[in-house]
Amino acid sequence: MTRIGVVTFPGTLDDRDAARAVRLAGAEAVSLWHGDADLQGVDAVVLPGGFSYGDYLRAGAISRFAPVMGEIVDAAHKGLPVLGICNGFQVLTEAHLLPGSMIKNDHLHFVCREQVLSVDNVDTAWTRDYAAGEHITIPLKNQDGQYVADEHTLDELEGEGRVVFRYQGWNPNGSRRGIAGISNAAGNVVGLMPHPEHAVEQGFGPDGAQGPRTGTDGLRFFTSVLKALVG
Amino acid sequence: MGRVVVDVMPKPEILDPQGKAVAGALPRLGFGQFASVRQGKRFELEVDGPVTEEILAAARDAGEHVLSNPVIEDVVAVYEDTDA
Numbered sequence: 001m002t003r004i005g006v007v008t009f010p011g012t013l014d015d016r017d018a019a020r021a022v023r024l025a026g027a028e029a030v031s032l033w034h035g036d037a038d039l040q041g042v043d044a045v046v047l048p049g050g051f052s053y054g055d056y057l058r059a060g061a062i063s064r065f066a067p068v069m070g071e072i073v074d075a076a077h078k079g080l081p082v083l084g085i086c087n088g089f090q091v092l093t094e095a096h097l098l099p100g101s102m103i104k105n106d107h108l109h110f111v112c113r114e115q116v117l118s119v120d121n122v123d124t125a126w127t128r129d130y131a132a133g134e135h136i137t138i139p140l141k142n143q144d145g146q147y148v149a150d151e152h153t154l155d156e157l158e159g160e161g162r163v164v165f166r167y168q169g170w171n172p173n174g175s176r177r178g179i180a181g182i183s184n185a186a187g188n189v190v191g192l193m194p195h196p197e198h199a200v201e202q203g204f205g206p207d208g209a210q211g212p213r214t215g216t217d218g219l220r221f222f223t224s225v226l227k228a229l230v231g
Numbered sequence: 232m233g234r235v236v237v238d239v240m241p242k243p244e245i246l247d248p249q250g251k252a253v254a255g256a257l258p259r260l261g262f263g264q265f266a267s268v269r270q271g272k273r274f275e276l277e278v279d280g281p282v283t284e285e286i287l288a289a290a291r292d293a294g295e296h297v298l299s300n301p302v303i304e305d306v307v308a309v310y311e312d313t314d315a
Contacts, residue, residue, distance in 0.1 A: 101300055104249060108248050108249075108251070
């Protein structure tokens with residue numbers, strides 16, 4: 001069975017939901033501890049959301065130096081699929097696996113809502129089960145969610161099709177060019193602010209086509225990576 | 232005991248939401264004189280001995296690589312705090 005690691009830092013909140021999403025997709029979830037420089041031979045890694053190290057210094061800044069991150073950076077350069085969600089996305093930018101950074105939401109408020117995104121790149125390891133341009137609804141909850149990068153980097157991301165997700169309907173945090181998530185050039189490393197792991201099971205997710213809390217648009221992140229690993 | 236101060240500020244071209252909030256609050260408290268505010272960070276790094284050139288170089292290095300994120304912030308000053 002495919003084994004997907006879920007990292008826990010001090011202050012991580014969504015590791016259990018991420019592990020549950022992995023299991024619902026049909027894989028084995030393996031808990032990885034921030035202090036262990038050991039990936040336990042997993043086939044992919046999820047960096048879940050939360051407030052690792054209390055967001056001290058900058059969101060994700062201290063987590064980047066955790067022993068497990070050195071292993072993840074090396075493995076990501078060799079092609080290991082890595083998904084960073086919310087705080088995990090912030091960790092990936094601080095670790096220089098993804099460009100840009102996140103600052104406080106432009107309206108200064110914490111935001112928690114069901115958010116519509118377009119999936120604009122379906123060739124990454126984490127999005128191949130979606131249709132190009134498909135609109136999905138998953139929860140968004142953050143304070144430091146405003147994606148920023150210099151114009152050259154933004155042009156490069158757009159030119160190379162590395163803007164994987166874009167906010168639709170409303171830009172909830174002032175992110176440059178409505179960017180909700182991006183990938184590295186190889187497409188194995190993906191980061192986004194919204195939370196697919198909170199939309200994987202009927203009864204617990206956002207509202208969906210079949211009624212309240214029936215939305216499971218996030219599940220295909222996790223089935224996508226299974227397909228990517230099988231090749 | 233010596234002390235080095237590292238000052239980090241948001242890049243000028245990056246909107247500073249915290250500074251904007253402070254700028255909005257000041258006039259409400261009677262401080263109408265200030266047109267805008269930018270909020271940064273001050274780090275105080277203490278060493279057991281005196282602050283040498285090597286210590287200052289290490290502080291600059293830490294400022295660039297750990298204490299700031301060059302995508303969104305600039306290290307604007309690294310200096311010995313002689314009052315320490």
